[in-house]
Amino acid sequence: MTVRVESNSHLTEDQQRVYQLRTSLERNGGTPGGFLDLLMAVVEEKTWQQVPSDVNVDQPFASLKEFIEAKPPFGLGHKPDYVLKVLQVPHPNEGVPEIRRRMEAMRVAVRAMLAEDGITGYGEEQRDRDIKAWSALDRSGGWWLAFFVACQVSKGADGKQTAASHPAKISAAEFARRSGTSAERVLRYLQAWEAAREAGLVQLGSTDLFPGHEAVDLPDEEVWGRFYSSRRSSTSERSALVAAAAEVAGIRPTKALEVKENPTALKVAIIADQRTAEAAKQALEVRAAEARKTERVEYIRRVAHDGKAKSSAGLAVDLPDQAKAKAASYVAVVQDEKATPEAVAEAYEAVQALIAETVTSDPEFSIREQRTRFTKAITTTVKSIESIDPDDLIAVADDDLRAALVAAQKRINDLADLIAQP
Structure with a gap:
């Protein structure tokens, strides 16, 4: 029988914590109390930002995700989704208020940091089930529906997903397709949530929320009608804004309202007339x-x-x-x-x-x-190079392309030689 012995006497205090966290995750089974205690300490002290990320490297991990995925002894050697599943198991001492408070804060912090990389432990099947539940309750309205939309949908007045949106979110148009409603209606829920954020009734805006986000305190349902507008009242409000703007500009409100009600005519005028296009x-x-x-x-x-x-x-x-x-x-x-x-x-x-x-x-x-x-610049460059299909490259290569590739290789070699010097 072979016995494997791991010696960790040479590790620093931070590295010892990483070692203990990894072994706890692998050995504690279904009652990961020790793992949760250690993870709480790692999050509170940001240990992954204080330990080297690889052999002969002083640079710490750039994110919690990298720390979790890194191979031992530097990281945990696990998938972030697995850690998110372990977080769902209650700590055996969460009956103590202070421990429960710190555990909840740790879970929120871990989920938020992983969500920044698009990792929420929230799959498409779960999203479909939740959207169906949302659709069943849609006609009743309410803050929970707006909260759910704010967690799921990225901003974009046209119902499309914005380029800078959260990687785990979907567009209003996609949400509407899955729920059987309109993108306009979905966006009105999103606008209601943002209006509540501006009014100070909720602490987190839609950009702070992500699919599977923990529940938050919701405003009183009695004020819901002040923030969510039906199609008719929303149109009336927009008309009032247009009329007010027309008065400020010194033109008759009826002219501006006519344009608002006929966007196709406006589009035609812009295409056909230079002065209208300039305006x-x-x-x-x-x-x-x-x-x-x-x-x-x-x-x-x-x-x-x-x-x-x-x-x-x-x-x-x-x-x-x-x-x-x-x-x-x-x-x-x-x-x-x-x-x-x-x-x-x-x-x-x-x-x-x-x-x-x-x-x-x-x-x-x-x-x-x-x-x-x-690191980001090099990583982006490497990904771009890896995306090149060699067969396609050979098929279209000419002297200019070969020269550009040789020059890039020389530049990379020069930089590698530079940092390789003692």
Whole structure:
């Protein structure tokens, strides 16, 4: 009989925790109390950001997903979906309020971090079942229906999925197809949720939610009607906005309303008449500027409130108190109704500068920032090269393509030689 002995006396304290976490996941079976305790400590102390990700590598893991998938002894050597399943098992001591609170916080953090990479443990079969349940309740309305849509659907006024949407979400059009309703109706639920977020009735916006997200506190059903509009009332509200805008522009509301009610005629006029096309272009530019202004105001408000942001490479940045206070000073500027797009842009750039200053003031963070940026660039390049079919390449290769490939190879070899030097 052969006995396998694992010696871990040479490991650091952080590496010891990773070793114990991995062995606990593999050996505790159906009662992973020890695993949950260790995972809670790993999440609270962000251990995966403090241990090397491979042999002779100082760089830590870029994400929790990479840490879970990495082969031992550096990571857990498991699929994230398996860890999500283990999280569903209650801790044996969750009857103690403090342990239950910390366990719930750990589960939320793990699911949220994995969801950023499109991993939610939420399959298409489960989505179909949930959408059918949503469809059965649709006519009754209510906040749970809006919450479910906010978890499932990415933004996009045309019902299509946006390029920057959450990887696990689907478009309003796809949701409508599966539920047997219209994309417009789905978007009205999404708009109701976002309006409630703006009013402070819910803490998380649709961009913070993902399929399978934990339940959240919902507003009182009595206020539902204030945020969700039926097709008829929604049309009336839009008409009122158009009429008000027409009065501000100094034209008769009836003219603007006629255009609104006949978008096909507007489309024809834009195609056929240059002056109409120029007017439409100017209107779209104004609308885009307003949308950009709104997004920047929300960004400044969120950074000032949370004291957190993302670096240019996508790393989480905790602003020091002084920088957070400066960011808060810009909130009053951008929330002023008279604030111009230029003033909002200046405040936005100032907050961006605060984040950049925070990054550069920490040498270790600056190194991580550069390393992450280089890693992403190299990873993207490798994926692009791997997507090339050799047979297709041979079939179309010419002198220019060969020269470009040789030059790329030389550049890569030069960089590899450079960092290989002691």
